[in-house]
Amino acid sequence: MSVFFMLAPLAELSHRALRELIEGFGGCDEYFTEMISAGALIGGGPFESWYIDGGPCPEKLVYQLVGADPGHLAAATALLDRLECRGIDINMGCSAPAITRTGAGVRWMASMDAASAMIDKVRAATRRRLSVKLRIGLEDNFDYLVEFCRRLEACGVELITLHPRTAKEKFKRRARWEYVGQLRDALGIPVAGNGDIANSEDLVRRAASGCCDAVMAGRAAVRQPWLFAQARAAQGEAAKEVKTAPGTELGEAAKRVTVTNPGETPGFKTVPGTLLEETGLRFLELLARYQPPEFHLSRARRFFNYFCDNLKWGNYVKNLLGREADLAGIGKAWTGYFAEHEGEP
Structure with missing residues (x-):
């Protein structure tokens, strides 16, 4: 089976x-999904229905849960098990203080016994594929990581995604992908790798390396929503025709773009023919449709904080959009920038 590509769980994204x-x-x-x-x-939190919206393709969806209480995790898993999805993932990698101080996220890696007991409960609550996303650990101890993951495998975990940095390193040190391959060799279940994926070339290179069964990308896929299609085309698959703006709302849906080898892609960090202005507007339209008003500003700002890296004056645009108080204002400022900078793609 070929190496598959996954979108990472990103908060607010x-x-x-x-x-x-x-x-x-x-x-x-x-x-x-972003961690739930x-x-x-x-x-029954007021926004949970938005977090568990499985569209547009629930058959590809993996719900990620975070929590410190085994009973809560098992009960939440049982609820999600009723929904159409590919699987359920337990977050053992988040190192944000707001998460770790509760005992959740990467803090689960402090105790093999506690983590195993929790996974036993979660495994009993679902017939779906059960996976775990984690880091190297609280410290850089590969032997501990292997034993920890073997315990998870014995409890019924069917896939592990490794972000090969320690809890303390956050994103500061390079991702140690050699650990991904070594962990895969030590386990009998698929292992995915995550970290330092900046573009489609990185996706293709990691997939071709033989070190993992899947490659996960996060922030790069926000900057370049065409990232995965571009990587597939570069792997030698037939060139795919994809819409530059799916749907009909923007009046440009009939226009298509052929995703080509990244090495042949002209322009600045984009797909030939793709309009960055159009893509940004499409995101705002989707955000208004699928997220509650309380989420609009935070989600828009998070998205454009990455997507604006495609622009020559990206930091200026980030600041410009950050001053707006609603999606309409963001959209107006966004189109205004392109009206003043006709050379942008």
Whole structure:
């Protein structure tokens, strides 16, 4: 089986609007949701229905849960098991203080016994594929990582995604991809790698290296929603025709673009024929459709914080959009920039 591509779970980003945008360019093999609080889900939090919206392709969706209480995680898993999805993932990699101080995220890696007991409960609650996303650990101890993952495998975990940095390193040190390959050799289940994927060339290179069964990309896929389709084309698959703006709302949906080898791509960090202005507007339209008003500003700002890296004056545009108070204002400022800079793609 060929190496498959996955969208990483990104807070305030891995929601339906982004999935719709990426899928319109050709999509990836699996989409992980942003982490969902197990406690909030079983407690009926006011926004949980938005977090569990499985569109546009629930058959590719992996729900990621975060929490420190095994009972909450098992109960939330049982709820998600009723929905159409590819699988359920337990977050053991988040190192944000707001998460780790509760005992969740990467703090699970502090105790093999506690993590194994929790996974036993979660495994019993679902018939779906169960996976775990984690880091090297609290410290750089590869032997501990291998034993930890073997315990998870014994409890019924069917896939592990390794972000090969420690909890303390955040994103500061290079991702140690050699650990991904070594972990894969030590386990009997598929292993995915995540970290330092900047473009489609990185996706293709990691997939071709033989070190993993899947490659996960996060921030790069926000900057370049066409990333996965571009990588598939570069792998030698037939060139794919994908819409530059799926749907009919923008009046440009009939126009298509052929995704070619990244090495032959003209322009600045983009796909030939793709209009950055159009793609940004498409995202805003999807955001308004699929996210509640309370989420609009935070999600828009997060998206454009990465997507504006495609622009010559990206930092200026980030600041410009950040001053706006609603999606309409962001859209107006966005189109205004392109009206003043006709040379942008």
